[in-house]
Amino acid sequence: MASMRGAVVQDRVALAEIELCGELMIAASSADGERLSPDRIDEVLRAAKEFE
Structure with missing residues (x-):
């Protein structure tokens, strides 16, 4: 099994969801x-009215 030490792993969707949750908490x-x-x-x- 390969080591992940030093590797940067990003999930852009997960990061965006975390940011939105943070905004809601604030x-x-x-x-x-x-x-x-x-x-x-x-x-x-920042929901668009056109999605109603």
């Missing part, structure tokens, strides 16, 4: 209410 921690509204979630995730 938005949720600064929200006034108990939950984020669907509109606020769309804003945070």
Whole structure:
């Protein structure tokens, strides 16, 4: 079995999902209410209105 020491492995999709989760956590921690509204979630995730 080959050693992975020193190797850089990146999964761009996973990194993007982690970044989006982080953005949602930041938005949720600064929200006034108990939950984020669907509109606020769309804003945070930069969701396009054309996908509705």
